[in-house]
Amino acid sequence: MKRIFTNRIRLAFASLLSLMALYSCSDWDDFKEFTEEGEIQYAGKMDSVKIFSGKGRVLYKAQLSADPKVKMVRIFWNDRKDSVEYQIEKGVGKEPFERTFNVDEGVKNFVTITYDAAGNSSIPVNAVGTSYGDTYRRRLNNRFISLLDFEADKTIINWDAMDLSTGAQYTEVEYVVNGETKRVTTPVSESKTALEGLTESTIIKYRTVFKPEPTSIDTFAVAFQDYAINIVPQLKNKKVPFIASATSGRWGNLANWITNDAAKNHDGFGGWDEWNGNIFNVESGWGSPPIRNGKIYQTLTLDPGIYTFEISNLRDTNLTPDDNTYLVVALGNTLPDVEQVTTSLGHVKIFNGRPIGELRVTFTVQEKSEVSMGYLTTQPDGWPGKFCNIVAFDFYKN
Template sequence: MNNIKYLIWSCLWIISMTSCKKMDSTYKEYVVPSGIVYPGKVVEANFKSGLNEAQLNWNRGSDPKVTKARVYWNYYKDSIDVPMPIDQSNVSCTIKDLEENFYTFIIKTLDDDGHISVPVEVSGGVLGERFKSSLSNRTAAPKVNIDNSVSITFTPVNSTSDLVKSEIEYTSVNDQVKTVTIDSNVNSILIDDYKLGSTYKMRTYFMPETAFESIVSSDETYTITKLNKQEWKIAGYSSFYNTDTPAKMIDGNPATRWGTLSPHVYPHFFTVDFGVQRTLSSFSLWRQTPSNEEGPNEVQFLGSDDNINFVDLGNYPFNRQSSAEQIYQLAEPKTFRYLKVRQINGPKAYVVMGEFDVTAKF
């Protein structure tokens, strides 16, 4: 019995050895006698985008034989070589002229003998004109002061915003082109040498989390047509009720109201003093928002230089059922220091209104 078991095991051993020899013969041509040499691969590779650019950064690793890296993209159709000096631990390269798209970059290191490391992949989206066109300038409200300086107020920037800063490029009274920078934490500036009647350009810089440089919005051109209402005064009025003073008409908030006394009847009026003569091109009125319909049906505008003698600028309809700004454009600009707004008739004996403004020409 033992002889039979021995004979069976002997046959199995012979078959196994024969198979192994055949396998060795099959793969012999693919075996490298001294083994395959792989240079040390790059470490901690990462990707950042610029405008139609990609920046790759990595640590060179500890292999002293590595002399350069080769970066591939577009499915190995494009590549560049990046030197990796032994004394430079951090390495970076910038790839320019890329289309706005998502890319996978493959990084391999090489030594002087031509050995190539295992690949390291890093991916990311390259920003381009589509992204740039989606950027909006920071909202700004420029106003001309009595002394002809310009105040610009900006909307506050959310702490999570990518907005870094804005630039305003303007023409000075000496016809010099100047640029002022407004950091994201600054909400207002004063320009005391602005050439009134000229335009200014604005651009805004953004730093997305995936970017290595700021992406700048396109320049936009603006014209200043508003006056600083905080410097205006009420120079006359027909009446007001309780705390509903005519000063509420120039406080910048249509939700506050001027209301006249109920015993008084139409016409009602208030007069605004701009502080200096201004060339006016349009007037604006709001009812008290959002839904007060106790405004007039008809209004009249009158201009004056002394608050005594007034020039009739015309009668206009007022839609007391609308909360929108109602704009009245003059056929040609007129220059006055005082502007009287009269309410001619309406559904009640008294009147309630929300806000008044003008646009000026310089």
């Protein structure tokens, strides 16, 4: 019994050694198969195959096996109806293999087979990849402009959100300033684009660029679209902290605003108030002289259209409905006197308790014209005096 058991152990050990010898003679990808007809020799198969999508093409990346006998690679798709073929000059060991080739649009199963000089083939290797074309392109749309904001030295485009499932990447904008073409690229993750130096009405061009997959080797772009930007001139120095062009103690004159002598009732200064946080404030009384037809304004050249000039933030005032203080818009390069305020394009009286939404003047310009807008007041001296602290003005086209 002991002898039989020992013989069985020896037989099993011998079989194991035979198997080890068989596999040690071959690379993992280069082996022999025995059938009833005899021995079959396989070429080393392709390894680590990856397919990267492109525009009417794909990028194929893989590792050639260590089999030195491999001489040719064929890659099939469309149920092996289409293929490409590459001759191989093989070195020692595994080598990277990378090729780009044209493929009709769609999701494809790519079958890779290698061959040696004797015509022996490898085991097929399958990998899935996609070629994109007109079907994908028809799903693409340009990004929409939702709103324009105008500043003194630039124009801001506000973009609508995009459907990211199509692979939108960024939007390109082209525009011309002083004969020079400028280009700005904005990722779809950002909602605004600043067009520096664009201060005149013009036509811009823009398009959105897409990538169907994060690893795609190509991008798709919709056609450039023209967009007319009609620049609306902007008020300068229009909110706290207001900037003064000159100061004397508490009071100063506002930069970028025209201030007449009547409004400079603090020894030649007025309109800018340091005590209240560099605010817009016209104050009389409390020892200061009265103001008669004081005017602080800016003049802009406007194209035909409907516009609004407003106080967007009023901190406080002690003016009453009986006082003569107005927000005024008028044609020309100045404001009318209080007595002629009804000749203006529009005006609204400023007083304590008036809703902020009513402190605005909406007006129409019939033809390209100079238009002045600002603050007009006649107010007394005495005790207590009169004041009006304005945090911000705004101006925009409706």
